[in-house]
Amino acid sequence: MAEYTSEDNKLTLKVVFYGPALSGKTTNLMQLHSLLNPERKGELMVLETRDDRTLFFDMLPIGLKSDSGLDLRLKLYTVPGQVQHDSTRKAVLSRADGVVFVADSQPSQQDNNANAFGNLEENLEKVGLDIDTLPLVVQFNKRDITGVVDETVLQTRWSATPWSPLIMASALRGQGVIETFRTLLDRLYTEINDEFELVSRHGIDRDRFITRLSTSHEVNRA
Amino acid sequence: MRSFEDDPTLDDLLTPEQLQRLNHALSALCRKPVTITPHRQDDAVAVEFNLETVGWLSGGASPGERQVASELVSFLMMFVAKYRLAANLHHDTTEASYAELQRQNEALKASEARYRELSGQLQQRVDEQVEVIRQTQQELYESSRLRSVGHLAAGVAHEINNPIGFISSNLGVARDYLDDLRGLLPGTEANRELLDDFHDLIGESVDGAKRIASIVSDLKTFSSIDQADYTLCDVNKLLTSAIHLLQTEYGHQLHITERLDDIPKISGHPGRLSQSLYNLLDNAAHALRDAKSENGQGRILVKTTARDNEVDIVIQDNGCGIPDANRSQVFDAFYTTRPVGSGAGLGLTVARDTVRAHRGTIKIDSREGTGTRVSLTLPGT
């Protein structure tokens, strides 16, 4: 749930990377940390890993300041994917403004994807969020691996859902990560613009919102 | 309550002692002392942590020194904040889990209570069923007892029928012989007295035998042992037999008015109908006995009328009546206002069941202290 405090003119938004264990959520966040060059970028906090696995969550804050002085913060979280950390997932998911679902493209992981998505639906309901209105992007990661499920198969399977088209990514190689993030920002903007008068009061239109939060080093170089 | 993800303030991150120690150590490193405060001082630089200004660092020998010191503090704060975040999240989830546990516990308690209530209801239902079974059993027992009493009566009647027949006819012949004897014996005073007395004795015996024969005949009608199943019944005849038996029972002391119309025969079970009519008459007689005398003389009115292929029977008394409170139970098997053990109580139940079996209706109007009227309607053939 977006939080606006008027005394310091600060708007904080929360995006959660959700998905089965080891699908590449942390890798997505690490890539965003190194690829993105937004106006403001904090440290990537990795909390803390045991056997390389997320125990609590990871968090990366980014932000921008508008001409009107709006201090807009975006906190990006990952959740631990393992089944036993459900209460942590719920706590992190609560009051989310957007969700990136990171699925694993390998055929052996399709059941895990489905279970994790079911778990997302369930937990959204428990924390009082509506999956139909919540900005949500589905990413199929690890496209670099050979033998992954064919993209057309995946796209067809999801075509009837509100989350089509899916975004294909290889977080390890930094491909599709920013695209995923931008798609999420796009949907997020639609949801929050009216409520927080982003364009009317703070002069942040959709394009500015997306580009200023997701400028990448490549773009700068180009 | 602050959520685990709320941006931490300087207070959240460091205790005053820790802050003091940090100031001390930094001052020792710098060429001039530095202090970190939650609020902005003149020459202060912001100590930032995750885009958030958590405090202000002032003092030092130069802006460069301040800047470096501030960066060092930011670097340290990240690890402190990490721990805080993890600890707060842990606290939040533990609390949520505990709340969930409590909720489940409540739900469990509620469902346990529900089951307990259910099992209570179940027990009550079982008790009710047991009571129904007990009553049915008792009814069965009572009705079979009544039936065997009926059988016995019919058997006795049958056995008495023959001897009483020849006793009657013999007595008639004996009286004729007596008249013959009168001509043969010398007409002395003593002989005449003897013969007159003898004549009277035989006359009384003839009357007695007639009465026995009539009772036997009533008993036979009443128990109808010969009729196993439904036949055409003359309700008036059944009523008169029952009334005669009742009068015998009550030493011919009852005032029973019969107003029996010419009614068609109906199809029915004479034995059961007789039993029912007798029960109703017996109830009426009891009601008269229990009535206070200010009602005047106790009377029973028995009335039959024919109506549209139906037969109406009314048995009415001006006896004690039924109290309002008991009205609804009068058809309960064993409901009785009479002393327990007098063998009554089934009368109305039997009557109702019999009437129902005959597809008829039974209705009771009663007022305490005024009397009772039982109206039966039985369908014709």
Ligand SMILES: Nc1nc2c(ncn2[C@@H]2O[C@H](COP(=O)(O)OP(=O)(O)O)[C@@H](O)[C@H]2O)c(=O)[nH]1
């Ligand atoms: N081949 C391949 N491996 C990946 C990719 N993304 C993540 N991984 C690997 O998958 C494992 C789990 O990644 P991680 O980001 O920790 O997953 P998380 O549990 O969802 O946070 C790590 O060994 C990653 O290197 C990818 O796009 N391709």
Ligand SMILES: [Mg+2]
């Ligand atoms: Mg992880």
